[in-house]
Every structure is written in C-alpha cells, then in structure tokens.
Amino acid sequence: xxxxxxxxxxxxxxxxxxxxxxxxxxxxxxxxxxxxxxxxxxxxxxxxxxxxxxxxxxxxxxxxxxxxxxxxxxxxxxxxxxxxxxxxxxxxxxxxxxxxxxxxxxxxxxxxxxxxxxxxxxxxxxxxxxxxxxxxxxxxxxxxxxxxxxxxxxxxxxxxxxxxxxxxxxxxxxxxxxxxxxxxxxxxxxxxxxxxxxxxxxxxxxxxxxxxxxxxxxxxxxxxxxxxxxxxxxxxxxxxxxxxxxxxxxxxxxxxxxxxxxxxxxxxxxxxxxxxxxx
Amino acid sequence: xxxxxxxxxxxxxxxxxxxxxxxxxxxxxxxxxxxxxxxxxxxxxxxxxxxxxxxxxxxxxxxxxxxxxxxxxxxxxxxxxxxxxxxxxxxxxxxxxxxxxxxxxxxxxxxxxxxxxxxxxxxxxxxxxxxxxxxxxxxxxxxxxxxxxxxxxxxxxxxxxxxxxxxxxxxxxxxxxxxxxxxxxxxxxxxxxxxxxxxxxxxxxxxxxxxxxxxxxxxxxxxxxxxxxxxxxxxxxxxxxxxxx
Numbered sequence: 001x002x003x004x005x006x007x008x009x010x011x012x013x014x015x016x017x018x019x020x021x022x023x024x025x026x027x028x029x030x031x032x033x034x035x036x037x038x039x040x041x042x043x044x045x046x047x048x049x050x051x052x053x054x055x056x057x058x059x060x061x062x063x064x065x066x067x068x069x070x071x072x073x074x075x076x077x078x079x080x081x082x083x084x085x086x087x088x089x090x091x092x093x094x095x096x097x098x099x100x101x102x103x104x105x106x107x108x109x110x111x112x113x114x115x116x117x118x119x120x121x122x123x124x125x126x127x128x129x130x131x132x133x134x135x136x137x138x139x140x141x142x143x144x145x146x147x148x149x150x151x152x153x154x155x156x157x158x159x160x161x162x163x164x165x166x167x168x169x170x171x172x173x174x175x176x177x178x179x180x181x182x183x184x185x186x187x188x189x190x191x192x193x194x195x196x197x198x199x200x201x202x203x204x205x206x207x208x209x210x211x212x213x214x215x216x217x218x219x220x221x222x223x224x225x226x227x228x229x230x231x232x233x234x235x236x237x238x239x240x241x242x243x244x245x246x247x248x249x250x251x252x253x254x255x256x257x258x259x260x261x262x263x264x265x266x267x268x269x270x271x272x273x274x275x276x277x278x279x
Numbered sequence: 280x281x282x283x284x285x286x287x288x289x290x291x292x293x294x295x296x297x298x299x300x301x302x303x304x305x306x307x308x309x310x311x312x313x314x315x316x317x318x319x320x321x322x323x324x325x326x327x328x329x330x331x332x333x334x335x336x337x338x339x340x341x342x343x344x345x346x347x348x349x350x351x352x353x354x355x356x357x358x359x360x361x362x363x364x365x366x367x368x369x370x371x372x373x374x375x376x377x378x379x380x381x382x383x384x385x386x387x388x389x390x391x392x393x394x395x396x397x398x399x400x401x402x403x404x405x406x407x408x409x410x411x412x413x414x415x416x417x418x419x420x421x422x423x424x425x426x427x428x429x430x431x432x433x434x435x436x437x438x439x440x441x442x443x444x445x446x447x448x449x450x451x452x453x454x455x456x457x458x459x460x461x462x463x464x465x466x467x468x469x470x471x472x473x474x475x476x477x478x479x480x481x482x483x484x485x486x487x488x489x490x491x492x493x494x495x496x497x498x499x500x501x502x503x504x505x506x507x508x509x510x511x512x513x514x515x516x517x518x519x520x521x522x523x524x
Contacts (some may be wrong), residue, residue, distance in 0.1 A: 022329045024485040025419045025459075058518045082492070084505070124479050133460045134419060178288050178296050221301060222414050222423055224331040224338035226294055248333055248416025256291035261345075 001065050001145045002115070008102060009058035012139045012147065012204075013119055016049035017243065018127035027244050028227060032204060033110050033260065035166050037076035040114040043071045043091055043161055044154075051128040052119030053146075055111040057269065059102020060140070062113075064094045066150035069116040075108030075169065075267060084095040089161040091154075108167040108267040118152040130274035131244055138204075160257035170195075170272070172261040173279045175229060179220070181251035187213045187232075189255075195273040198239065204244040207265060209274075218252050225249040228257030230276075240265060280364045281309060287352045290338060292345040297355065299335040305411060305427050311337050312490045313365050314358075322358055329380075332489045333414035333423070372409065372492040374518035375457075376473050377448050383471035386436070390450060390467050393433050401469065402497055404431050410455065410493045420459035420477025420485040424493060427455045439465035446471045448495070459485075473498070473506035474517060492522060497520035 004011070015184070017030025031037035032054065041050050053060075059077050072079055073089045080101050086092050094100070102111070121128045124135050132138040135156040140146070183191070190213040216235035224247065225231070231239045231251035238258065241249070242265070255276060257265065268274060283299050290296040297314075299307045311332050318339070319325050329340040379389055379402045387398050394401065416421035427450070435451040440463065443449070447458045449466030458464060459476035472495075477485050487493070498506070509515035 019342075020329065021419075021484065022331050023415060023489065025416045025421050026484070027419075081354055125484060133477070134484075148434070175289065178290055178298075221303065221334040222416065223298075223333050223336040224290075224294075224296070224416075226338075228291065228293060246417050247331065247412055250467070253290070256294075258292070 001147055002119075003063040003065065004060055004140050004142060004144045004146065005099070006061040007140045007142050007144070008055060008060040010056040010139050011060045012054050012056075013051050013121050014054045014128045014129045015051040015118070015127055017129055018125055018131070018134065020044050021125055022224070022247050025247050026125065026134060027131060027247055028074055029131040029134075030243050031112070032243055033074050033112070033166060033263040035263040036110075037112045037114075039089060039111045039161055039163060040071040040073045040112045041118070043089060043158060044069060044114050044116050045156065046114060046116065049113065051121060052269075053113040053119065055102060055113065057105055057109060059105075059111060061099065061101045061277065064098045064100070065096055066148075067093070067095050068148060068151045069093055069154050069156070070100070071114050073112055075111040076106040077111050078103040078106065087160070091156045091159050102218060109269040110266050116154055117149050120147040120149060131173055142149070166260070166263045167262045167267050170274050171277050172265060172267075172274050173258040174230065174255035174261065174276050175258070175279060177253035177255045178223075179218070180254055182216065182218055182252050183254055184214070190214070191276055192278065195275050198268045198272045198274065200268055200270050202244055202268075202270065204241055206245050207240045207268070209238045209240075211238075213238065213272065216252065221252060222248050222250045223253075225253060226256065228259075228262045229253045230255035230257065242266070280362065281306065281310060282359070282362070283307065285359060287355055289346070293342050294338055294340045295348065295351060295355070297337045297339070301335055303334060303413065307335055308332075308411065308413060308490060309367075311335070312367055312431055316367055317365055318358065319360055322354075331416075333416065336491065364418040368488075368492070370488070370491050370522050371448060372494060372522045373487060374494050374496055374520075376498040376502065376506055377406075377470040377495045378473065378498050378500055379470040379505075380500050382500070383447070384469045386467040387469050390433055390469060394431070396430075401431070404428060405455070406467065406497055408494075408497045412487055412489050412491045412493060415485065415487065415489055418459055418462055419479075420487075422456055422474045422476070422487060424454065424456050431455070433467055435465045436467060440461055443468060444471065446473065446475070448472055471503070473503045473510065474515070475510055479491055486517065
C-alpha cells in the first residue's frame with residue numbers, strides 16, 4: 001500500500017481510460033498527457049495502460065509500505081525520496097517506509113508517478129481512472145491508501161530515458177473539425193496568426209482560452225465530441241475538450257487536436273500561451 | 280428502405296462523422312440506428328469500434344490506429360448503399376415515475392405563471408406524451424428527449440443554478456429531461472424522478488438506449504420515497520414495454 005500523507009492540489013489515479021460507454025454519456029477519462037504517462041510505464045516495463053498517479057501543480061507526499069520500483073515524469077517538480085532529490089524518467093527503488101515528496105513545480109502542469117506493475121485500485125466500468133460520478137471521487141484525499149503489488153527484484157532494460165519533452169512545445173497541431181468550413185477569413189486569421197493564453201478555467205474536462213475570435217450564429221443539433229475537440233461558442237469563446245470532457249455538444253467543432261497536441265496542452269496552465277497549426 | 284443523402288467527414292484521425300439531413304426526425308433516427316446495427320453486425324467489431332448516435336449523426340471511433348479516411352469513406356458509402364430493411368435490437372418504452380410535489384418541482388409555480396396554466400394541467404400535459412431518446416450525453420445517463428408539446432415550451436431560467444439535485448426533471452425550450460446527477464443547470468425544475476438514470480455499479484450503467492422512448496407518470500411523495508428505497512436495495516422493478524416502429 002501507498003499512503004497519501006498529503007494529497008496535493010488535484011492528485012488522481014488514471015489509466016488509459018474507460019472505453020465502451022460513450023453512447024451512455026461516459027467520458028473516456030484517462031491520462032491527460034498520454035505521452036509522459038506512457039514513458040513512465042515504459043521505463044518500468046509496465047503495460048502501457050497501467051494505472052499511474054497523475055499529479056496536478058502542487059504534488060503530494062507519499063509513504064510506501066512495501067518494496068517496489070517507481071518512475072516519475074511529465075511536469076518537472078523537484079521530487080525527493082527520503083529527502084534526496086530524484087531524477088525524472090529514471091527508475092528508482094523504494095523500500096518500506098520510504099517517503100516521496102513533491103516540491104516546487106518548475107515546468108509544466110501535470111506529473112506522473114508510476115509503480116512497477118501499476119496501481120491496483122478498483123476497476124469501475126473497466127477502468128481505474130477516477131472520474132466522478134462514475135467513481136465515488138475524482139481525486140485522492142489525505143491519508144487515503146492506494147494498493148500496489150510489491151516487487152523486490154527488477155532489472156530495468158533501460159534505466160533512463162532522454163525524452164523529447166512535451167513541456168517546451170507550444171504549438172498544437174490540429175486537423176479540420178467537422179464544422180471547420182463555417183469559419184470565415186477573419187476567424188481563420190485570428191486562429192492561425194495569433195497566440196492564445198490559457199484561461200483560469202482549465203481542468204480535466206476542458207481548457208478555455210482568454211482571447212476570443214469573432215462569434216457566430218450557427219445553431220446545430222447536438223452531436224458527438226471527443227477529447228481534443230475545439231469548440232467555438234456563439235460569443236467567440238474557444239473551448240478545448242479534454243479527457244473528462246462531455247461526450248456530446250452543440251457548438252461547432254472547428255478543430256481536432258492531434259493525440260500529441262492533447263499531451264502538450266495537458267502541460268499548460270493559466271497564463272501559458274499556445275498556437276494552432278493546421279496539419 | 281429510404282436512403283438519405285449522407286455526408287461522411289473525418290473527425291481527427293481516430294473518428295469519422297456521418298451526418299444525415301439536419302432535422303429532428305424519427306425516420307432519420309431510425310435510419311441511423313439501422314445503419315449502426317448493420318455496421319456492428321456485419322462490418323465493424325463492437326470490441327474495437329465505439330459508435331455514438333445523436334439526432335442526425337453517427338460518429339464512429341477507432342483508437343487502435345489512424346483511420347485511412349479515403350478508403351473508409353468508400354467502404355461506408357458502399358455499406359450504406361447496401362443497407363436493407365434490417366431488424367433493430369429490441370427497443371423499449373420506459374415508464375418513469377415522477378413526483379411533481381412542490382418540494383421537488385421548485386419552479387412549478389413560475390412555470391405555471393409563464394405558461395398561464397395551472398400546475399395540474401402542466402403535470403397532465405407532461406405525462407401524456409411519449410418522448411423519443413435522440414441522444415445520450417452531456418452527463419453520464421443524460422437523455423436528449425424529443426417530442427415535447429409546444430404548450431410546454433418555456434425558456435431556460437435567466438440565472439442557472441449552481442446545483443440542481445440528482446433526479447430533477449426539467450423543462451427548457453423544446454426540451455425536457457432528467458438530471459442524472461447533481462450538476463449546475465438552467466432548466467426549470469418541475470419534479471423529481473425516483474429512478475436512478477445512471478448506476479456505475481451495474482454492468483449496464485444506463486438502461487436507456489438512443490432510439491428508446493420515455494413516458495412520465497405522476498406519483499405521490501409516499502410512492503417516491505418507497506421507490507427510492509426499493510431502488511437502493513435493488514428490488515425496484517422498472518416498467519418497460521417492447522416497442523417496434
């Protein structure tokens with residue numbers, strides 16, 4: 001078991017997501033920054049969809065009660081193991097009683113912590129991803145315990161990964177969304193020649209942007225939306241749906257983010273800037 | 280068998296959107312569900328593909344690899360052209376109990392004023408129509424229902440509430456529906472449904488499917504309390520009848 005001594009701002013358990021219930025209105029959920037989550041699992045030679053801890057901005061303090069191996073990555077926090085700094089995208093051995101503590105956030109927004117063989121919390125509708133109301137809670141709380149299988153011996157094939165970081169990139173590759181053709185020249189110019197700032201309203205459901213584009217009067221019938229769907233509201237507000245985003249919507253879907261662009265955006269926080277690039 | 284003019288468009292690299300004429304129309308919904316069923320049974324494995332029908336569209340999602348759109352579009356066109364009158368999976372009409380007491384129907388008085396109808400008449404109207412489920416989304420288990428009589432059309436509240444209780448039954452414009460869990464919302468609340476529209480503990484968490492129909496019937500507060508308890512212990516029996524178009 002791992003004991004959450006301090007839970008941090010929004011620490012959650014996520015795997016690849018919950019599939020098969022979109023037609024009942026259940027979002028996929030799952031890793032926000034899939035690229036980083038895959039890498040921490042890869043270093044531990046876990047299945048790529050193994051459940052990891054997703055840490056947002058202010059990280060937790062954790063105590064391990066049995067031996068295992070861990071790997072951290074994604075956003076850069078200063079992280080210590082029993083007060084000794086540990087590196088990102090490296091395999092570290094932990095022993096009973098060890099304490100991992102997250103300090104200052106230096107870069108990015110979401111960090112991942114994986115244990116050997118993944119966290120073993122309950123699966124609900126086929127997934128361990130926390131998403132209320134499918135799961136009772138959406139994030140971990142102080143003094144909660146999280147199960148994992150202990151592992152005494154592991155010789156990793158790769159001990160460290162040099163990564164092409166999603167943290168430095170601010171260009172979001174997009175393809176045309178179903179309602180792309182509704183965009184006029186003025187809107188297109190703003191969308192492709194301007195930088196946009198992440199608004200305060202950003203979470204696992206959606207990211208809003210501070211700058212608006214020209215609005216529209218298009219009214220459409222409700223239709224499917226996906227993680228990475230960029231919606232334009234009548235007032236010209238841009239909303240980018242993320243992993244916990246609603247499965248249907250009634251606003252024009254102007255762009256669709258690439259998988260990697262979703263990972264890049266997941267590392268952005270209030271005040272950061274991004275731009276769109278049509279691919 | 281009617282064949283509509285359909286449009287097929289890419290929706291990112293993992294999804295394709297098929298659209299029928301832009302109307303709320305039962306015949307179109309039927310055609311969409313027939314095509315979906317045909318795809319599921321003959322062409323696209325249910326394990327690998329997710330399908331989201333809603334109003335006039337069907338979205339197909341495949342996560343394992345990028346979809347080769349040009350190729351897939353041609354296949355879909357061929358499959359649609361080959362579509363014949365097929366039987367659909369069994370559809371149901373669900374009878375859902377609603378308590379319209381003022382304790383739950385917190386906007387009944389204002390709706391009564393706006394519509395210039397007394398509360399009994401509003402309840403009578405709301406319970407005498409059969410509504411079609413055109414989509415499920417927005418929240419897990421939230422039904423987009425079509426078929427509200429124009430006599431019950433009332434604008435959304437000017438100020439949305441931060442918390443609308445789970446089970447609340449609302450009216451807004453041409454829509455009526457049930458909040459499947461507590462959420463913010465701007466609909467006019469006229470009652471509460473004692474049946475849980477979404478239960479993650481069940482293998483099939485939401486009993487309703489797109490294409491089903493829903494009827495509401497009025498219950499007393501005592502019945503509401505009883506059905507709630509029966510629901511919690513798992514002995515409440517939902518009323519449903521088979522329905523074929």
